[in-house]
Each structure stands twice: as structure tokens, then as C-alpha cells.
Amino acid sequence: MIKKLLGAAALSALMAASAFAADDKPAIVFDIGGKFDKSFNESMFNGAEKFKTESGVAYGEFEIANEAQREQAIRNFADQGYSPIIAAGFAQAAAVEKVAKEYPDLKFAIVDMVVDLPNVQSIVFNEHEGSYLVGIMAAMASKSGKVGFVGGMDIPLIRKFGCGYAQGVKAAKADATIFQNMTGDTGAAWNDPVKGGEITKSQMSQGADVIYAAAGATGLGVLQAAADGGALSIGVDANQNHLHPGKVLTSMLKRVDVAVYNVMKSGKDGSFKAGIQALGLKEDGVGYAMDDNNKSLVTPEMQAAVEKAKADIIAGTVKVHDYMADNKCPVE
């Protein structure tokens, strides 16, 4: 009798487990900033939504509210059998590494960081190449010969943006001055538009008239302050030209939406591959945004110069230094 009961219990537990198993249903864990940050996370969200409408497969999602939730969220999806599980942002690397080891049968992907495991795909972008292009544009649009860069949290990844930008600026105008500031040293630096705005005002008071923000939601404060103060700004990750039409010079696009879409799709059709995927100008992983909102700001000469640089980088005749390769930048 007892045996029978136990057997029934075990059976029902099994059934419950299989009922919960979400075969080949992808999941995505957004980073601090949230999926509507008009930037990095929102871009990922758009990619996931595109997959959903095309394939009809729903996906699991979670927005991190604090650091401690990262591992919990990823493990929770793994427990339920979601695969591939996509983690947004460099800060999730440790959590992905830990959980991916415990679930070797599931597939994981991380954006902006490398996790070296047989079941993890690491997607990194050549942000320095895209930043180089917008740097050229900034230098040509600047009347004062002084341009600014506002980063979010002070990490090598953001320095990589700044360094690529600086190289682009110098390439177009060798005597240009570049002001580089970081918002802070903690995760709060992605969410402090007030401080972003103050940094922007400080750079404008020193003469900067084009300012590039790579700072998540903090960047919204940068774009606002620049628009208020009559300077041009450059958005990041997603196309932010529409936020202040006619006042945002361009946006450095980082096609995380494409990356997310591809991972989800490869998970569905079985072509998922672990390892490092570096997406640069060549792969259309990064780029710059042109639309009706910035048409009047970008002259044909500017666009020609940027297109030429793009072709040179793809051909390999121009090499943009990657800050993360040696934690150094050749120009300041």
C-alpha cells in the first residue's frame, strides 16, 4: 500500500516535472535598467519580440531589480527547462558561469562578456568600430573642435566605447579635444540622468558641442541636457535619434536585437553553437543610425567620410584599437 502510494507520488512528481519543462522555449534575463531603457535592454527586448511574432513561440523573461537576483533568475529558468537562456550584460557573467555548469544539457548565451563553457554562446560586439564612426561624425559636426563622451559605470567595456570614439574624432580632426567622463563606479551609474545632465553641462561649459553618451538610462539625461543647452548629442545601442528630433546627431547602433533574435532562432532550429561570436561592422553588429530625425544634421561630406571609414575598417586597412585588449587607449 505504502509502496503504491509512493509510486503514485513519484509518478505524479515526474508528470509535474515534464508538464513544467518548457522544451526549447527561450528565456531572457534583462539587466538593471529594465527592458524599457530605450537603449541596450530595450533593444534586446525588441529582438525577442520579433522572434515571438515570427515563430509564435513565447519566451520567458525577467527584469533584474538588484544584483542578488541574477543567479536566482537564471537558475529559475534553468530549473523549468528553458533553453536557450539569454543573459543581458557583462554583469551576469558570474551567474551564467555558475548555472551553466550545473545544467550542462541546457543552452545559454551571454551578451557583452565571454563565458568559456561548452554550452554557452558568448556574444561580444566591436563597439570600438561603431564608436569610431560616430567619432568621425562628431568631429566633423563640431564647430568648437571640442567633443565630449559620457560613460555610465566605469568599466573596461565602456572605456572601449570611449576609446573607439576618441580615435574616430582624432582621425577626422587631429587637433580636437575630447572630454571623457564616467558617471560612477556602481550599478547606479546606469540610472542617474541628473548626474549625466550635470556632467554634460560641465562639458558644454568647457566648450564641447557634440556629446556622445554610452550610459544606459543615464544617457537620457545627457541627451536632454545637450538638447536644452543647444549642443548635439549621440545616442547609443538603440536608435535614439527620435528622442530629440534634430538635436541628436546620430546613434551608435549595437544590434543586440539581431543577436538575441539569432540565438533564439538557432535554439529553435538546432543550429545553436557555443563559443565566442564577435559582431562588428563587417557582420552588421554595430553601425550608426540615419533617419528623418537627423537627416538635416548630417551633411553628405560627413556621411561620405563615415562610409569610407566603414569600408576601410571592413577591408582591414584601418584598425581601430580595442581598449579591452590591453586596457590602454592610444589617444586621449
Next chain:
Amino acid sequence: MLELFFGAETLASTVRLSVPLILACLAGLWSERSGIVDIGLEGKMLIAAFAAASTAAFSGNALLALLIAIMVSLGFSLVHGYASINQRGNQVVSGVAINMLAAGLAVVLGNEWFREGGRTPALSSDARFMPIDIPGISSLYDVPLIGVLARIISGHSLLTYIAVALVPVTAWALSRTRFGLRLRAVGENPHAVDTAGISVARLRYQAVIIAGVLCGIAGTYISTSLSASFVRDMTAGRGFMALAALIFANWRAWPALWACLLFGYLQAMGTRLQGVKFGTFEIPVQFINMLPYVMTVVLLAGFIGKSVPPRASGIPYTKDR
């Protein structure tokens, strides 16, 4: 180098960043002088910032935004008042609860209303408190010294001038009016005030209400003047920095102004000194950012001077002993 430390732009930035600190610090001053500890300054500013930004987004009217923000902040204040005056609860616990409630509620409501992940839409300039240039003052800009002063004084929003004006008002009210003297007495020795036939609860409620109004203005300033939308956790610890300034100022209005300006100056320098080299030496920005807190701790340890809180602060009043 002198321009970097004492230029008009640095000092104007100091004023801008000090305003929320000044308002929150005065709010804390009123509340704590009556014996109610207010850890919830941060939360009240945050919910007011959210209320102001959403009202402005819906109505396009900055003054209406200010009014609604004050009312919402007032509501939170009264909850704190009810918990700590009527229910004689732990004031720190109630304050912390208010901070957490505000942080969560703003994001949940924001997401429900605007579907932007807890953010509010960017405001157009007529829905914001924009900088006001004092008429005729620009002719002074090129005069040495006076020009710097003129540029610091002019070009702020209405709320900035209100905040600065509230400092002498508070100082005067607390030291020269009957209401202010009674309020201070209630924070030092509520039993004596009660014996004189004056209601302790009533006075403390009045103080809590004033604190609510001031936090409402501070929040409005953050989301409609300093920036143009509400973003999650955008007060970024300013309520706690105001508390530090309050301790630093020894619970007095004028010193509170100087303490807030000093902290604001350190914040302004924090963004300006990045990457600036003195010869080969570069000041770490982290060092400047932590200075307000270090200074407060050093003060509390008794090295700079002595800071004495109101005697009955934090202690719920009960008639029977």
C-alpha cells in the same frame, strides 16, 4: 585651475545640485526639531518626483505638477506621522518602510501608466520649471567678480529661489515665533510642553506636514527641473545625504544651508575633477564622492565640533511615565 574650482559654471552647478539637499535638509530639520526622526526623506522625494513627472506628462502644466507632488508627499508624511505619533511606532522602521514603498510604487504605477519600465515620458519645456534669467543681469556678466556672482545668481528655476528663500524663513520661524519655539520645546522636552497645556501630537503633526511639503518641492525639482522625466531611483541617495548635512549642521537652518552647499560643491567637483591631473597626480573621483559621508562620520566622532540632536528626537511621546 582656479576657474575649475571657483568658476561661475562650477558654482552654478553647485547651486543646482544643492537645491534638493537644502529642501530635504530643511524638511528633516522641521521634523527632527519636533522629535520625529525622518529617514523617509529619500522616499518622499522619490514619490514626489514621480508624481510631478507623471502629472506634468499628463497635463503639461508645471505648477499643477508641483501641487500634486506636494500632496502626494504630504500623504506619505502623514502615514509616517500616524505611525510615529498616534501609534508610537519605531520612527526609523516607519521611515525605511516609506522609502521602500515609494521606490516600488513609483515603478509599478509608472509601468502601468506609461509602459516604459517605470520611467515617465520626456517632458517638453513648458511642462517643466525652466531656468529664469533675471532681466538685465546679463549686462553684468563681463564685470570682474560681480559677473561671476551674477552668473551664479541668475539662470535657475523658480524652485531654486524658493528653496533658498525658505532658509531664512525657517531660521526665523524656529527661533522667533511662538510656533517655532513650542515646536523646538516639543523636540527637547515634550512633557514640559504637555504640562503647559499644549498638544504634543498637534505640534508634531504640523512639523511632519511641513516636512512633507518641502520634500514635495524637492522631488518636483529633481524630476521637472534638474531633469525632464522620472527614472527609477533617481533621487540616488540625496535624502540620506541631506540627513548627513542635517547632522553636520547641528540641526540649525543657516548651517544647514552651508552644509548642503558644501555637499553640493563636492558633487559638482566630483563630476569635474575626473581625469584632471595636478602634475602627475590625479585625484580619485571616488575620494571626492565619499567626502560628505566621511566628514559626517568624523564630525559625529567629535573631531570637528559637537553635534547634539534634539533630546526627544526618535522617542514616541506617552503621557504616562
